[in-house]
Amino acid sequence: MKFVSMLPVVAVxxxxxxxxxxxxxxxxxxxxxxxxxxxxxxxxxxxxxxEVPNMVTAVLADYRGFDTMFETVVVFIAGIAVLAILxxxxxxxxxxxxHEVEAEPDLIVTNTARLIVPVIQIFAFYVLAHGHVSPGxxxxxxxVMGASFILIGLSWDLETALARFSIQRCMAVxxxxxxxxxxxxxxxxxxxxxxxxxxxxxxxxxxxxEMARYHAMLGVEIGVGFTVTAIMFALYANLxxxxxxxxxx
Amino acid sequence: MENAIAWIFIFPLFGAVIVSLLGMSxxxxxxxxxxxxMIGSFVAGCVTIKQAIESPNHEVSYLxxxxxxDQYPRGxxxxxxxxxxxALICLVVLGVGLVVSFYSKIPVQEETPGKEPLFxxxxxxxxxxxxxxCLTGDAFNLYVLIEVAALTGYGLIAMGSNRAAAATFNYLxxxxxxxxLYLLGVGYLYIKTGTLxxxxxxxxxxxxxxxxSxSMQVAFILIGLGILIKMxxxxxxxxxxxxxxxxxxxxSSLLAPLVTKVMIYVMIRMVLTVFGVExxxxxxxxxxxxxxxxxxxxxxxxxxxxxxxxxxxxLAYLIVxxxxxxxxxxxxxxxxxxxxxxxxxxxxxxxxxCLFLGTGIILRKCKTTHFDGLRGLFSKxxxxxxxxxxxxFSIIGLPPTCGFFSKWYxxxxxxxxxxxxxxIVLMFSTMVMxxxxxxxxxxxxxxxxxxxxxxxxxxGDLGLTEEQTKFEEGPLSMVIPLVAAAAVxxxxxxxxxxxxNQIEVFLEPFNLPKGTVD
Numbered sequence: 227m228k229f230v231s232m233l234p235v236v237a238v239x240x241x242x243x244x245x246x247x248x249x250x251x252x253x254x255x256x257x258x259x260x261x262x263x264x265x266x267x268x269x270x271x272x273x274x275x276x277e278v279p280n281m282v283t284a285v286l287a288d289y290r291g292f293d294t295m296f297e298t299v300v301v302f303i304a305g306i307a308v309l310a311i312l313x314x315x316x317x318x319x320x321x322x323x324x325h326e327v328e329a330e331p332d333l334i335v336t337n338t339a340r341l342i343v344p345v346i347q348i349f350a351f352y353v354l355a356h357g358h359v360s361p362g363x364x365x366x367x368x369x370v371m372g373a374s375f376i377l378i379g380l381s382w383d384l385e386t387a388l389a390r391f392s393i394q395r396c397m398a399v400x401x402x403x404x405x406x407x408x409x410x411x412x413x414x415x416x417x418x419x420x421x422x423x424x425x426x427x428x429x430x431x432x433x434x435x436e437m438a439r440y441h442a443m444l445g446v447e448i449g450v451g452f453t454v455t456a457i458m459f460a461l462y463a464n465l466x467x468x469x470x471x472x473x474x475x
Numbered sequence: 476m477e478n479a480i481a482w483i484f485i486f487p488l489f490g491a492v493i494v495s496l497l498g499m500s501x502x503x504x505x506x507x508x509x510x511x512x513m514i515g516s517f518v519a520g521c522v523t524i525k526q527a528i529e530s531p532n533h534e535v536s537y538l539x540x541x542x543x544x545d546q547y548p549r550g551x552x553x554x555x556x557x558x559x560x561x562a563l564i565c566l567v568v569l570g571v572g573l574v575v576s577f578y579s580k581i582p583v584q585e586e587t588p589g590k591e592p593l594f595x596x597x598x599x600x601x602x603x604x605x606x607x608x609c610l611t612g613d614a615f616n617l618y619v620l621i622e623v624a625a626l627t628g629y630g631l632i633a634m635g636s637n638r639a640a641a642a643t644f645n646y647l648x649x650x651x652x653x654x655x656l657y658l659l660g661v662g663y664l665y666i667k668t669g670t671l672x673x674x675x676x677x678x679x680x681x682x683x684x685x686x687x688s689x690s691m692q693v694a695f696i697l698i699g700l701g702i703l704i705k706m707x708x709x710x711x712x713x714x715x716x717x718x719x720x721x722x723x724x725x726x727s728s729l730l731a732p733l734v735t736k737v738m739i740y741v742m743i744r745m746v747l748t749v750f751g752v753e754x755x756x757x758x759x760x761x762x763x764x765x766x767x768x769x770x771x772x773x774x775x776x777x778x779x780x781x782x783x784x785x786x787x788x789x790l791a792y793l794i795v796x797x798x799x800x801x802x803x804x805x806x807x808x809x810x811x812x813x814x815x816x817x818x819x820x821x822x823x824x825x826x827x828x829c830l831f832l833g834t835g836i837i838l839r840k841c842k843t844t845h846f847d848g849l850r851g852l853f854s855k856x857x858x859x860x861x862x863x864x865x866x867x868f869s870i871i872g873l874p875p876t877c878g879f880f881s882k883w884y885x886x887x888x889x890x891x892x893x894x895x896x897x898x899i900v901l902m903f904s905t906m907v908m909x910x911x912x913x914x915x916x917x918x919x920x921x922x923x924x925x926x927x928x929x930x931x932x933x934x935g936d937l938g939l940t941e942e943q944t945k946f947e948e949g950p951l952s953m954v955i956p957l958v959a960a961a962a963v964x965x966x967x968x969x970x971x972x973x974x975x976n977q978i979e980v981f982l983e984p985f986n987l988p989k990g991t992v993d
Contacts, residue, residue, distance in 0.1 A: 405496075
């Protein structure tokens with residue numbers, strides 16, 4: 227059976243190698259992906275269009291902001307789907323697998339966590355807010371932020387973390403993130419542009435069209451950060467306890 | 476109203492968010508909000524198709540983010556292109572979504588108590604994804620929307636019976652493989668063309684002469700395979716029957732008519748708009764190989780449907796057979812075949828909707844969809860059974876249902892392009908469907924059980940108590956959507972020429988061979 231399943235793997239690998247022979251050379255500036263009008267526009271005009279020095283963020287949050295909105299929605303869907311499948315497991319079956327630990331949280335671990343959690347959270351805000359000028363942004367910042375709550379759950383127990391960030395609040399924050407992202411898109415539509423045309427926000431912000439794009443990008447990154455933070459933690463809380471939200475790892 | 480195309484996804488997207496925000500505390504508002512978002516979205520869809528029909532080049536182009544084509548090169552931003560094909564299929568998606576959202580009130584309460592907000596958010600996001608797939612003009616955005624539609628689908632199916640989780644896992648693995656292959660193919664396209672916009676890709680293929688490039692061929696194979704897995708084309712159909720049979724009623728009524736059909740739309744879009752007719756049919760081997768795979772697919776799926784003793788499972792295999800029809804209609808490379816294929820997407824969505832809505836009502840009343848449990852249903856639920864069998868007759872292809880006309884075009888296509896093997900399997904599978912549905916009518920009317928045991932005592936006696944044959948229709952909120960769906964099946968059949976006219980306008984620029992009759 228293993229041999230049979232190797233066959234498609236080899237076949238697909240062979241096909242992929244076959245195609246590699248007429249790829250453009252590695253790093254070739256004349257290759258279509260580097261020289262097409264689209265790439266040239268991104269490289270040449272990102273600063274002109276948006277005032278954002280980080281080209282990646284501009285492509286991700288503005289030129290292709292619609293994709294990113296739905297990537298955020300995908301994260302949100304993952305959270306909802308896990309809740310839909312595992313939710314209410316505590317009521318459904320009594321704990322078959324006992325993995326509640328009666329021991330007190332370890333002194334060294336909790337004190338270390340107490341020290342580093344605030345630092346992690348500040349760093350998360352930095353990564354999120356600095357996404358325009360350096361690598362970073364909503365997804366990365368959100369993951370770091372979510373990890374800080376997971377650390378609380380790991381160091382004390384899940385109840386401690388849930389007391390600070392309950393599942394209901396998680397889902398509200400996650401939905402709020404999408405409202406922020408979609409809301410900015412909707413607002414720019416009401417102000418006379420297309421959906422997600424941030425430049426139209428100039429009429430309510432005291433800045434130029436380009437700077438309006440700059441600030442709106444920060445706005446949508448914050449929305450992404452909200453959703454990713456909440457869903458990271460909600461996924462951990464549900465998956466680590468099979469939906470019972472008690473005990474945990 | 477120039478933003479109508481954007482409202483198509485704004486309504487369900489925000490509806491889903493509002494449902495998940497407010498629904499947690501007030502479960503009662505989930506249903507009205509969902510229905511309201513679907514109505515809004517459907518109206519926006521109608522406006523969009525009207526704009527597409529009236530515009531001089533028959534499409535509505537919408538540049539998200541304001542990256543307009545007169546100031547920026549094509550492909551800098553993401554484009555929504557509602558041409559006649561996209562807008563038409565999108566309208567079908569929204570229509571089915573609207574009908575199912577009306578229908579969902581009782582089944583959702585009964586089958587997933589306490590989880591209404593989660594269910595309705597997934598439901599609305601599913602519509603967002605499917606409608607977006609129909610309208611997007613960007614190959615990568617299409618992938619993102621396929622992911623949205625797939626993930627919500629996994630969640631919606633897994634909320635069903637205990638077996639649903641295992642079926643979903645199967646679906647998840649296969650669906651992810653399909654989506655990954657598609658993404659890999661898009662990567663190859665980008666390496667060779669430097670753009671992700673569908674029209675942009677096609678322009679580069681033509682201007683750079685990429686017809687014979689090996690990596691374009693591989694991109695085509697990868698994208699094609701990915702889509703075939705996603706549309707449950709035999710032999711990649713293994714995920715479908717179990718998922719649809721174990722899913723909650725509302726889920727299967729929504730997914731069965733739409734998911735596979737939308738993926739066939741994606742295949743047509745890739746063949747016509749992205750790769751172009753010349754590349755797809757003349758530079759690759761697909762046009763030689765696919766019609767024969769279609770023959771195998773239709774015959775196998777029809778035989779497997781024949782072996783089923785449960786209505787829901789039988790319908791699941793029928794969907795696999797119907798997928799074969801539509802794929803065949805595309806790959807026989809003929810104008811009429813393609814008209815048939817596109818028209819069959821529309822009519823198959825409507826008739827599958829009819830059948831699954833009907834099955835949902837039957838399942839709720841009888842607690843089973845096994846053939847033996849359905850005796851006497853015609854006197855008990857005459858309206859439901861009428862709706863169900865209008866869908867069934869349309870699957871067989873009896874006039875004046877829409878299934879007759881779409882099949883007519885498929886057969887014409889097979890005939891004028893001399894694809895006799897396709898014609899023969901179409902006839903064969905039509906016969907199988909006649910057997911399937913008339914056997915079902917017989918089981919319901921006659922007193923002979925599946926094992927051949929005679930349960931009644933002579934003429935007209937089904938061996939049922941009076942209680943079992945008393946008139947007892949399903950709830951109105953479920954029967955009215957079914958009646959509406961059945962009416963649509965008949966209306967599309969009667970006004971088929973209007974639909975076909977629009978499809979012809981769409982296909983005009985592609986110069987497909989029209990074939991000859993001799």
